[in-house]
Amino acid sequence: MIDDVAKECLHSDLREIREVLLWKLDGLDEYDIRRPLTRTGTNLLGLVKHLSLWESRYFGEVFGRPFPEPLPRWDDLGQRGADLWATEHETREEITGRYRRVWEHSDATIAALAIDSPGHVPWWPRPRVMLFNVLVHMLTETSRHAGHADILREQVDGSTGTAADYAAQQRDAAFWEARRDQIEQAATAAVKLGRTGPGHGG
Numbered sequence: 542m543i544d545d546v547a548k549e550c551l552h553s554d555l556r557e558i559r560e561v562l563l564w565k566l567d568g569l570d571e572y573d574i575r576r577p578l579t580r581t582g583t584n585l586l587g588l589v590k591h592l593s594l595w596e597s598r599y600f601g602e603v604f605g606r607p608f609p610e611p612l613p614r615w616d617d618l619g620q621r622g623a624d625l626w627a628t629e630h631e632t633r634e635e636i637t638g639r640y641r642r643v644w645e646h647s648d649a650t651i652a653a654l655a656i657d658s659p660g661h662v663p664w665w666p667r668p669r670v671m672l673f674n675v676l677v678h679m680l681t682e683t684s685r686h687a688g689h690a691d692i693l694r695e696q697v698d699g700s701t702g703t704a705a706d707y708a709a710q711q712r713d714a715a716f717w718e719a720r721r722d723q724i725e726q727a728a729t730a731a732v733k734l735g736r737t738g739p740g741h742g743g
Contacts, residue, residue: 593640600647
């Protein structure tokens with residue numbers, strides 16, 4: 542049986558991980574939050590923009606409670622991928638502010654509905670869902686992108702962690718240089734031992 546305890550646990554975790562994602566932008570200039578940091582262009586502000594769009598859909602139209610600001614249609618192929626980066630005309634404040642408004646709308650939906658309330662996700666193969674399914678999905682999706690943001694932020698300035706208090710306790714650069722060298726040596730040694738192919742059993 543799925544009950545309100547499960548609902549509150551999932552919702553609490555979602556609220557926490559949202560804040561982590563926004564914290565990853567703190568202290569960075571406009572270029573560093575926007576610039577592509579992977580071969581496919583993944584960037585910090587784009588992750589926030591992407592999550593704001595999809596969370597607004599999942600806790601909005603899926604439950605007949607549309608987010609009150611204009612959104613592109615989910616099946617508009619011309620818009621595919623546009624949510625993953627910010628144009629020069631979109632400000633940090635616009636994107637992060639919209640994400641926070643999405644939270645408010647989502648939180649109102651979650652509070653208003655029972656955990657087994659039905660919804661409809663037209664872009665899923667099995668579109669009939671409950672609030673429980675959508676909470677799990679959005680928690681998973683947000684956590685996945687927060688993990689991306691962890692790596693991107695570390696690439697920019699070496700900052701790691703999930704909150705400002707944690708970041709203040711980081712080890713110094715010499716520790717991480719020594720650890721990286723240790724891991725590099727282990728990787729090189731594994732190759733010399735002949736561990737070169739996938740599925741090598743030992």
